[in-house]
Amino acid sequence: QKEVEQNSGPLSVPEGAIASLNCTYSDRGSQSFFWYRQYSGKSPELIMFIYSNGDKEDGRFTAQLNKASQYVSLLIRDSQPSDSATYLCAVNQGGTYKYIFGTGTRLKVLA
Amino acid sequence: DAGVIQSPRHEVTEMGQEVTLRCKPISGHDYLFWYRQTMMRGLELLIYFNNNVPIDDSGMPEDRFSAKMPNASFSTLKIQPSEPRDSAVYFCASRTTGGNQPQHFGDGTRLSIL
Numbered sequence: 001q002k003e004v005e006q007n008s009g010p011l012s013v014p015e016g017a018i019a020s021l022n023c024t025y026s027d028r029g030s031q032s033f034f035w036y037r038q039y040s041g042k043s044p045e046l047i048m049f050i051y052s053n054g055d056k057e058d059g060r061f062t063a064q065l066n067k068a069s070q071y072v073s074l075l076i077r078d079s080q081p082s083d084s085a086t087y088l089c090a091v092n093q094g095g096t097y098k099y100i101f102g103t104g105t106r107l108k109v110l111a
Numbered sequence: 112d113a114g115v116i117q118s119p120r121h122e123v124t125e126m127g128q129e130v131t132l133r134c135k136p137i138s139g140h141d142y143l144f145w146y147r148q149t150m151m152r153g154l155e156l157l158i159y160f161n162n163n164v165p166i167d168d169s170g171m172p173e174d175r176f177s178a179k180m181p182n183a184s185f186s187t188l189k190i191q192p193s194e195p196r197d198s199a200v201y202f203c204a205s206r207t208t209g210g211n212q213p214q215h216f217g218d219g220t221r222l223s224i225l
Binding site for chain 2: 031032034036042043049051090092096097098099100101102104
């Protein structure tokens with residue numbers, strides 16, 4: 001069974017700090033990596049996607065991918081209380097359009 | 112543009128009843144996915160379709176669950192008979208073909224089986 005692992009948290013950071021969320025995956029054939037944000041009682045919302053090794057920046061968000069280490073991370077700079085949510089890592093199962101989701105990391109940004 | 116539309120938003124029914132969840136994907140999206148989310152198991156893929164054809168139903172928990180996609184703009188997930196352990200939030204998502212396109216989720220159906 002292909003797996004995606006995330007620390008469930010909660011990860012608590014003060015407002016204005018950098019939040020670092022991590023994800024490891026087992027399928028070396030995976031090509032696509034996604035970060036979704038899910039507020040309580042809401043549906044997952046796409047934040048970032050990354051396909052190539054290295055960093056990808058979008059506003060306050062940076063996704064980092066290291067395929068050799070099978071590791072993907074999300075950095076949130078200048079964290080705001082509104083960033084408090086569960087962050088889901090999703091990885092495609094190699095050769096398919098299926099995503100495997102991690103169980104999510106709950107982030108709390110303290111005002 | 113309209114997103115993925117699911118109905119109903121909430122469903123409460125008694126054990127043994129038939130439950131039908133509905134989904135309208137984003138226009139032009141040719142992949143449709145059904146997920147179930149619980150606190151214990153997180154977000155699990157149940158089944159997905161490409162061009163209305165089921166591709167992988169390995170996540171469907173048992174024969175009580177069935178899914179159909181009669182046309183490009185409509186899909187159903189049916190549970191018959193329903194059991195309390197089926198209580199969860201069910202999400203539908205869709206995407207386009209090609210490259211590494213993301214999936215877009217509907218608002219979900221919160222299902223409670225009493």
